[in-house]
Amino acid sequence: MLESLFLNLGQHDFLSNEEKALLEGLMSSERDFAVGQDIVTSGSRPTYSTLILDGLAARYKVLADGGRQITSLQVPGDFVDLHAFLLKTLDHGIVALSPCHVIIADHSKLRSITEKAPHLTRLLWLDTLVDGAIHREWIVAMGRRSKVSHLAHLLCELFVRLQVVNRTNGMSFHLPVSQAELADVLGLSVVHMNRVISALRNSGVISWANHTVTILDWHKLQQIAEFDPTYLSMKREPR
Amino acid sequence: MLESLFLNLGQHDFLSNEEKALLEGLMSSERDFAVGQDIVTSGSRPTYSTLILDGLAARYKVLADGGRQITSLQVPGDFVDLHAFLLKTLDHGIVALSPCHVIIADHSKLRSITEKAPHLTRLLWLDTLVDGAIHREWIVAMGRRSKVSHLAHLLCELFVRLQVVNRTNGMSFHLPVSQAELADVLGLSVVHMNRVISALRNSGVISWANHTVTILDWHKLQQIAEFDPTYLSMKREPR
DNA sequence: CGAGCGCGCTAACATTTGATAATCCGCCGG
DNA sequence: CCGGCGGATTATCAAATGTTAGCGCGCTCG
Numbered sequence: 070m071l072e073s074l075f076l077n078l079g080q081h082d083f084l085s086n087e088e089k090a091l092l093e094g095l096m097s098s099e100r101d102f103a104v105g106q107d108i109v110t111s112g113s114r115p116t117y118s119t120l121i122l123d124g125l126a127a128r129y130k131v132l133a134d135g136g137r138q139i140t141s142l143q144v145p146g147d148f149v150d151l152h153a154f155l156l157k158t159l160d161h162g163i164v165a166l167s168p169c170h171v172i173i174a175d176h177s178k179l180r181s182i183t184e185k186a187p188h189l190t191r192l193l194w195l196d197t198l199v200d201g202a203i204h205r206e207w208i209v210a211m212g213r214r215s216k217v218s219h220l221a222h223l224l225c226e227l228f229v230r231l232q233v234v235n236r237t238n239g240m241s242f243h244l245p246v247s248q249a250e251l252a253d254v255l256g257l258s259v260v261h262m263n264r265v266i267s268a269l270r271n272s273g274v275i276s277w278a279n280h281t282v283t284i285l286d287w288h289k290l291q292q293i294a295e296f297d298p299t300y301l302s303m304k305r306e307p308r
Numbered sequence: 309m310l311e312s313l314f315l316n317l318g319q320h321d322f323l324s325n326e327e328k329a330l331l332e333g334l335m336s337s338e339r340d341f342a343v344g345q346d347i348v349t350s351g352s353r354p355t356y357s358t359l360i361l362d363g364l365a366a367r368y369k370v371l372a373d374g375g376r377q378i379t380s381l382q383v384p385g386d387f388v389d390l391h392a393f394l395l396k397t398l399d400h401g402i403v404a405l406s407p408c409h410v411i412i413a414d415h416s417k418l419r420s421i422t423e424k425a426p427h428l429t430r431l432l433w434l435d436t437l438v439d440g441a442i443h444r445e446w447i448v449a450m451g452r453r454s455k456v457s458h459l460a461h462l463l464c465e466l467f468v469r470l471q472v473v474n475r476t477n478g479m480s481f482h483l484p485v486s487q488a489e490l491a492d493v494l495g496l497s498v499v500h501m502n503r504v505i506s507a508l509r510n511s512g513v514i515s516w517a518n519h520t521v522t523i524l525d526w527h528k529l530q531q532i533a534e535f536d537p538t539y540l541s542m543k544r545e546p547r
Numbered sequence: 548c549g550a551g552c553g554c555g556c557t558a559a560c561a562t563t564t565g566a567t568a569a570t571c572c573g574c575c576g577g
Numbered sequence: 578c579c580g581g582c583g584g585a586t587t588a589t590c591a592a593a594t595g596t597t598a599g600c601g602c603g604c605t606c607g
Contacts, residue, residue, distance in 0.1 A: 112538075130448045133534055138451040140444040152441070155434040155547050160441060160539040184426045191422055194433045195394040197440065202391070202399060204443035205379040209369045211450040212377040212495025216564090247584065256451025258565050263586060295372055299351075300399040308394050455593090486554065497595050502556060 070172075071096070073146030073234040074120060078192050080233050081199075082308045088189045091182060095174045096120070102165040109150055111162040117173045118151045124169030125245055129253065130161045139254045141203065142166075142227065146234040152197055154179050167245040191308050202300040211256055214295075216265045217272075219255055221294035224275065224282060229298055241283040269293075309411075310335070312385030312473040313359060317431050319472050320438075321547045327428045330421060334413045335359070341404040348389055350401040356412045357390045363408030364484055368492065369400050378493045380442065381405075381466065385473040391436055393418050406484040430547050441539040450495055453534075455504045456511075458494055460533035463514065463521060468537055480522040508532075 071092060078084055078092075099122070102108050108119055108126055126143040128150075140161065143149045149163045154176050183190045203226070210219040231242045246254075252262035270277055274286045274293065284290055310331055317323055317331075338361070341347050347358055347365055365382040379400060382388045388402045393415050422429045442465070449458040470481045485493075491501035509516060513525040513532065523529055 128444070130444070132448070132452055136452040138448040140447045152437045155430055156437055156441065156541055157545060157547070158538060158541075158543075160536075161444060183430055187423045187429075190426075190429065191394055194436070197433070197437060198391045198395055201436065201440040201443055202395065204440055204447060205367070205369070205400060207447055208379045208443060208450065209371070209377040211447065212492075213371055213375040248586095249584080253451075259584095260566080260586090261564055264564090267586085297399075299397060302395055302397070306396060308396070487556095488554080498555095499557085499596080500594055503594090506556085 070122070071120075073122065076234050077146035078196060080303050080305065081195055082192060082305055084192070088186065088192075091186055091189055095178045095182065096172045097175060099170065099172045102169040102171065104165055104168060106165050107162055108165055108169060108171065109153070109159055109163045111159060114158050115150065115153050116177075117175045118154055118179065119149050119163075119171050120174060121145050121147050121149060122170045122172055124171075125166040126163055126169055127166050127250075127254075128161050128163050137253045138256060139250070141200065141207075142254070144227070144230055144234060145236060148174070148196065151193065152200070166250060188308075195302070195308055199300075199302055202302070206300050216255065216257065216261070217268050218293055218295065220251075220265055220269055221274070221290050222296055223254065224284070225291055225294045225296035225298075226301075228282075228284060229301060229303070233303070239283075240285070240287065241281055243280060244277075244282050245280045309361070310359075312361065315473050316385035317435060319542050319544065320434055321431060321544055323431070327425065327431075330425055330428055334417045334421065335411045336414060338409065338411045341408040341410065343404055343406060345404050346401055347404055347408060347410065348392070348398055348402040350398060353397050354389065354392050355416075356414045357393055357418065358388050358402075358410045359413060360384050360386050360388060361409045361411055363410075364405040365402055365408055366405050366489075366493075367400050367402050376492045377495060378489070380439065380446075381493070383466070383469055383473060384475060387413070387435065390432065391439070405489060427547075434541070434547055438539075438541055441541070445539050455494065455496065455500070456507050457532055457534065459490075459504055459508055460513070460529050461535055462493065463523070464530055464533045464535035464537075465540075467521075467523060468540060468542070472542070479524070479526065480520055482519060483516075483521050484519045 074092060075084060075089060109115055111130070121143055123145050126149050127139045128141045129137050129139045131137050150159060153159050182193070210222050214222065227244065228237060228242055231237050236242060248262050248266065249259045252259045255262060257265065266277065269275060274284070274290045276283045276285060313331060314323060314328060348354055350369070360382055362384050365388050366378045367380045367388070368376050368378045370376050389398060392398050421432070445465070449461050453461065466483065467476060467481055470476050475481060487501050487505065488498050491498045494501060496504065505516065508514060513523070513529045515522045515524060
C-alpha cells in the first residue's frame with residue numbers, strides 16, 4: 070500500500086521495519102479526486118497531510134489577473150502538503166492533474182512521531198528539504214535557462230523521480246497534462262509553450278504523444294538541460 | 309548574541325528559556341566574510357550550518373554559460389544552510405553580498421537536539437519550511453508577475469523579514485546590492501533590471517539611493533506586488 | 548592631482564515572448 | 578452520421594526583454 074512512500078523515503082536512507090510500521094500507523098482513510106479537483110484549497114488549515122498513492126498533482130497559486138503559476142508537481146510517494154503540518158495555514162492550492170488516489174496522515178499522529186521517533190522525523194524533514202531543493206532548481210530554470218532547456222530539465226527531473234517509485238516504462242513515462250497546464254509550470258503563454266515543445270521534439274531527443282513522453286536520447290537531453298541530479302539527494306546515507 | 313535568531317524563530321511560536329539555552333549550546337565559533345566571498349561552496353559537505361548574525365547573503369547557482377541565478381536572500385537570524393544538516397551535500401553556493409558576521413552550529417549538536425528536544429526540532433524544521441514557502445513565492449513571481457510587480461514583491465518581503473529582526477529604520481532599510489546582483493535575483497539582464505527599477509521609482513512608491521530603500525507608499529507598493537505575507541507564517545501559534 | 552574602475556544609466560537594434568485569431572483534428576453525445 | 582467542443586498547431590503582429598556599446602559620475606589609489 071505505502072510502497073511508493075517507502076521507495077521515496079528509502080532512497081535517502083535505510084528505513085527500518087519499525088519505521089515502516091510507524092508510517093503505516095500514521096495513515097487513516099483513502100480518498101479519490103477527479104481531474105481538476107482541489108485536493109487542498111488555498112488558505113485552508115488542514116489537520117492532516119495528504120500522500121499520493123497514484124496520480125499526478127500540482128501546487129499552484131492564482132493571481133488577481135487570473136494567471137496561474139504551478140510551483141511544484143507531486144508524484145506517487147510524495148506528500149502534497151507535509152509542510153502544512155507546521156506551517157498550519159496553506160498558502161497555495163493543490164489540484165489533481167490526473168485522477169488521484171490518496172491517503173490521509175493526521176497531524177496529531179505526525180506530531181507524536183516527532184516526539185518519539187527522531188530518525189523517522191529527520192527523514193520526513195528531509196522529504197520537505199528535497200522539496201525545497203526542487204524549488205531552487207525551478208527558480209534557476211525560470212531565471213537563467215532557455216525555455217527549451219527549462220523544459221528538458223523538467224522532463225529529466227520527472228523521469229528520475231518517477232523511476233524511483235517505479236512509474237516509468239523503459240525510457241517512457243506518462244505525463245497527463247495539457248500544454249496549457251505545462252505553460253503554467255514554465256510560466257509561459259500557451260502559444261509559446263507549444264513552440265518550445267515543438268523545438269525539443271524536432272531536436273529528436275524526445276517523442277511526445279498521447280500524454281506519453283519517451284526519451285530517445287537521454288544523454289543529449291541531460292546535456293540540453295544541464296541536468297545534475299545531486300539536488301534530489303538520491304544517495305542512501307545516514308541522516 | 310543570538311537575539312535575531314530568537315526573534316526569527318520566536319515569531320512563529322513561543323520559545324522557552326530552556327530552548328534558547330539549547331540554541332546557545334548549539335553554537336561554536338564566529339567568523340567573518342568579506343563581500344563576494346563564498347560562505348559555503350557548491351558541492352561541499354559541511355559538518356556545520358551557518359547562522360547570519362549580521363549582513364546579507366545569497367544562495368546561488370552558476371550555469372555553464374556563466375549565468376548566475378540567486379535562489380534566495382538571507383538576512384540576520386537566518387541559517388544560510390540549515391538544510392545541509394540532512395541534505396548532506398550542498399547543491400548550491402552561498403555568497404556574502406555584504407560583510408557577513410556569522411556563527412557556526414555543528415551538525416552533531418543539531419542532531420542531538422532532534423534526539424531530545426522535539427518542539428525545538430519542529431521549530432527548526434519550520435524554519436526550513438518557511439524557506440520553501442519563500443521559494444514558492446519567488447517561483448510565482450518569476451513565472452506570472454510583471455517584472456515591476458516582481459521587484460515590488462521582493463521589496464515587500466525583504467522589508468517585512470528585516471522588520472522582524474529589527475533591521476529596518478522607519479520605512480527604510482539597507483539593501484547593499486548592485487543592480488547586476490539584483491538582476492541575478494529576478495533573472496533579468498542588467499539593462500532591463502535598470503529599466504524596471506526606474507519604473508518602480510518613477511511610480512513614486514519608493515525611493516532608492518545609496519543602497520537604501522525607502523518605502524514611500526506601503527499600501528500602493530503592496531498593491532503593485534499583490535503582497536500577502538501569509539506565506540511567511542508570522543503568527544505565533546503552537547507548532 | 549590624475550588615471551582607472553565600478554556602477555548606474557541610456558541608446559539603438561536584435562531576439563524572444565505574448566496576444567489574438569484562425570484552422571485542424573479527434574472525441575463524444577445527440 | 579452530424580455537430581460541437583477541447584486541445585494542438587500555425588500565422589501575424591505587438592510588446593517585452595536581451596545585446597552591445599557608450600557616457601558620466603564618484604571613488605580609490607598611485
